[in-house]
Amino acid sequence: MSLELRNVTKTYREPGGGRLPVLNIANFTLAAGEQVVLVGSSGGGKTTLLNIIAGITTPDEGQVRIDGTDLSQLPEAARDRFRAERLGYVFQTFNLLPAFTALENVLLGMSFSGKRPDRARAIQLLDQVGLKHRLYHKPSQMSVGEQQRTSVARALVNTPRLLLADEPTANVDAANQQNILDLLRSSCKEHNVSLLLVTHAAEVAGQFDRVEKLADFNKPVRVAGA
Amino acid sequence: MNLATIAWKNVRQRGLASSLTAISVALGVMLMVMVLVIYGILQNTFNQRSINYDLIVGPKGSPLQLVLSTVYHISPPIENLPYRFYEDIKKDPRVTVAIPIAMGDVTEKGNFPIVGTIPEFFKIEYAPRREFRVKGTEFHQPFDAYIGSRVAIENNWDVGTKLKLRHGGAAGDHVHDEEFTVVGILQATGTPHDKTVYVHLEGFYQIQGHDKPLNEAIKREREFYGEPPLSEEEMAAEIKNIQAKYGSHDHAHGHEGHDHAHHDHGHQTAPIQKEVTSILVQCKTPIAARLLAGELKKGSKAQGVNPILPMQELMTTIVGPIQQLLLVMTAMIVLVSGIGIFVSIYNSMTARRREIAIMRALGAQRSTVFTIILAESIILCLGGGLLGLLLGHGLVFAAAPIIEVRAGVIVNPLAFESAELVLFPVLLLMAILIGILPGMTAYQTDVAESLSS
Numbered sequence: 001m002s003l004e005l006r007n008v009t010k011t012y013r014e015p016g017g018g019r020l021p022v023l024n025i026a027n028f029t030l031a032a033g034e035q036v037v038l039v040g041s042s043g044g045g046k047t048t049l050l051n052i053i054a055g056i057t058t059p060d061e062g063q064v065r066i067d068g069t070d071l072s073q074l075p076e077a078a079r080d081r082f083r084a085e086r087l088g089y090v091f092q093t094f095n096l097l098p099a100f101t102a103l104e105n106v107l108l109g110m111s112f113s114g115k116r117p118d119r120a121r122a123i124q125l126l127d128q129v130g131l132k133h134r135l136y137h138k139p140s141q142m143s144v145g146e147q148q149r150t151s152v153a154r155a156l157v158n159t160p161r162l163l164l165a166d167e168p169t170a171n172v173d174a175a176n177q178q179n180i181l182d183l184l185r186s187s188c189k190e191h192n193v194s195l196l197l198v199t200h201a202a203e204v205a206g207q208f209d210r211v212e213k214l215a216d217f218n219k220p221v222r223v224a225g226a
Numbered sequence: 227m228n229l230a231t232i233a234w235k236n237v238r239q240r241g242l243a244s245s246l247t248a249i250s251v252a253l254g255v256m257l258m259v260m261v262l263v264i265y266g267i268l269q270n271t272f273n274q275r276s277i278n279y280d281l282i283v284g285p286k287g288s289p290l291q292l293v294l295s296t297v298y299h300i301s302p303p304i305e306n307l308p309y310r311f312y313e314d315i316k317k318d319p320r321v322t323v324a325i326p327i328a329m330g331d332v333t334e335k336g337n338f339p340i341v342g343t344i345p346e347f348f349k350i351e352y353a354p355r356r357e358f359r360v361k362g363t364e365f366h367q368p369f370d371a372y373i374g375s376r377v378a379i380e381n382n383w384d385v386g387t388k389l390k391l392r393h394g395g396a397a398g399d400h401v402h403d404e405e406f407t408v409v410g411i412l413q414a415t416g417t418p419h420d421k422t423v424y425v426h427l428e429g430f431y432q433i434q435g436h437d438k439p440l441n442e443a444i445k446r447e448r449e450f451y452g453e454p455p456l457s458e459e460e461m462a463a464e465i466k467n468i469q470a471k472y473g474s475h476d477h478a479h480g481h482e483g484h485d486h487a488h489h490d491h492g493h494q495t496a497p498i499q500k501e502v503t504s505i506l507v508q509c510k511t512p513i514a515a516r517l518l519a520g521e522l523k524k525g526s527k528a529q530g531v532n533p534i535l536p537m538q539e540l541m542t543t544i545v546g547p548i549q550q551l552l553l554v555m556t557a558m559i560v561l562v563s564g565i566g567i568f569v570s571i572y573n574s575m576t577a578r579r580r581e582i583a584i585m586r587a588l589g590a591q592r593s594t595v596f597t598i599i600l601a602e603s604i605i606l607c608l609g610g611g612l613l614g615l616l617l618g619h620g621l622v623f624a625a626a627p628i629i630e631v632r633a634g635v636i637v638n639p640l641a642f643e644s645a646e647l648v649l650f651p652v653l654l655l656m657a658i659l660i661g662i663l664p665g666m667t668a669y670q671t672d673v674a675e676s677l678s679s
């Protein structure tokens with residue numbers, strides 16, 4: 001899956017009524033199967049960028065093309081469907097639902113895609129991330145590393161074409177950091193999934209062939225009088 | 227996973243709050259079910275199912291009292307009618323069946339009402355298309371008795387048991403010497419018959435004090451028919467005439483030192499000494515019944531009552547409004563419980579914004595999260611309703627024997643009212659109304675903001 005951002009801008013309303021520019025990206029591309037790490041300072045708009053690519057947030061202007069489809073032009077319901085079917089998202093804080101077991105959290109990813117939940121595939125993925133013995137454990141009964149591995153399995157369950165990972169190793173210990181990273185990279189490679197990983201950790205970024213600094217291509221401009 | 231499963235998981239996650247709110251609905255529904263079922267039991271008890279006669283003919287007075295005493299045995303009889311009047315009614319060409327009923331006593335053991343009647347009573351269906359079924363032999367000797375199924379169970383009586391009668395009215399502690407023999411046990415009917423002892427009318431009259439002294443009987447009958455009183459000479463001649471025809475045995479006089487339990491009751495009681503408390507009448511047509519009732523109404527001594535009408539009036543004017551009041555109160559309880567569910571779900575929405583945002587980030591549409599919240603409300607309302615239904619019927623089941631003893635009303639512990647079927651659509655509607663606002667909160671959740679919070 002290819003990703004292309006053109007002239008994407010995003011501002012947020014400030015408490016005083018003004019507009020805070022966050023993103024102003026003239027051009028950004030990601031080829032099919034490519035693995036890219038995006039680094040940037042805290043508050044630099046990394047998460048906003050991922051949310052725009054995922055269709056969770058809409059840009060003020062510009063185009064977000066994924067395999068030729070301009071996500072920013074789709075109605076919200078179509079963006080939701082697109083996200084469920086073709087994108088995977090790994091969050092910094094895992095975002096597992098506390099009422100559901102590891103297996104159910106993974107199946108949940110399928111439930112919203114309109115596909116028939118494939119229990120065998122969910123179990124297979126959890127097995128691949130080393131959690132076969134944790135299928136029926138709730139998040140509160142798992143370590144943070146296990147929780148993040150569950151969230152990786154959930155992100156991959158719909159066989160996405162693009163995986164977005166927002167600081168996936170930030171909340172796990174050093175030993176698990178590398179495991180998670182290896183898991184993400186090998187899974188994406190195995191299934192030819194494009195990977196866009198956001199991090200501020202140099203040791204993580206150093207493992208990728210392509211490292212993009214957000215500040216290099218994101219030039220937010222405060223509009224005069226705004 | 228389907229949306230209902232997701233909703234159920236969410237409900238379980240808030241176990242305590244969910245249980246408490248569902249239980250509050252359950253209690254309201256339980257009370258409502260009990261009101262409906264008990265009202266239904268009263269309605270069934272006091273409607274056509276209990277009686278298969280067009281008219282109850284009895285002395286002038288309250289029609290309701292006449293029906294309650296004759297059919298349900300829960301009110302004292304108004305007065306008595308001369309036996310001759312029963313014979314007049316029986317001869318009426320519009321009448322197909324006339325059954326005399328004599329009441330007033332109870333069993334020595336258990337205080338079950340005694341009804342004196344004729345064998346033909348058991349040949350008539352006690353309710354439309356429902357025949358008496360008897361375990362035992364024919365009911366034809368003067369001191370034969372049939373007992374209802376409940377009487378048999380509660381008194382542990384069987385065919386062959388001897389029973390004595392306790393006199394009703396003011397002399398309530400007097401036990402008659404005469405013994406009746408149980409010759410049959412009526413199979414359960416779910417009606418007042420189950421708690422009644424039927425004795426042969428002829429035997430009933432042969433009990434000491436049940437046949438009137440001749441002079442009093444002659445006087446009462448003449449009064450009833452509006453005939454002029456007899457002079458002393460005429461009275462003496464009339465008494466002599468009757469004694470010559472039926473024998474001189476007079477139970478009302480000269481019984482001191484007389485062993486009544488063992489003397490020969492083979493004599494015949496003069497008709498003039500007999501009285502009936504009421505007459506059950508079947509007519510050739512409903513119009514004939516109305517005409518007969520109309521004629522009786524014009525007279526001054528008797529009345530003919532359609533047994534359904536006074537009970538319908540009672541249900542409409544007294545029991546119905548009470549039931550409606552109770553239903554309104556229980557509906558208010560259910561409504562308050564519904565508000566409790568609303569508060570519980572709505573309050574949880576703030577804490578669940580992140581969960582909803584996660585589902586949205588995974589691709590759930592706004593309408594999907596709205597539906598999940600609505601489903602949670604439906605699960606709590608309908609789950610509570612189902613629990614209330616079971617509790618309500620459970621309590622009726624448990625309370626049935628107590629109600630029977632205290633109110634004399636036979637309760638089917640498995641009674642179900644069709645009105646209960648309305649409860650669930652109403653609860654569903656309530657659940658939808660309750661779920662709309664929290665559902666809209668979920669619908670409007672800002673995903674990016676909630677995920678970052």
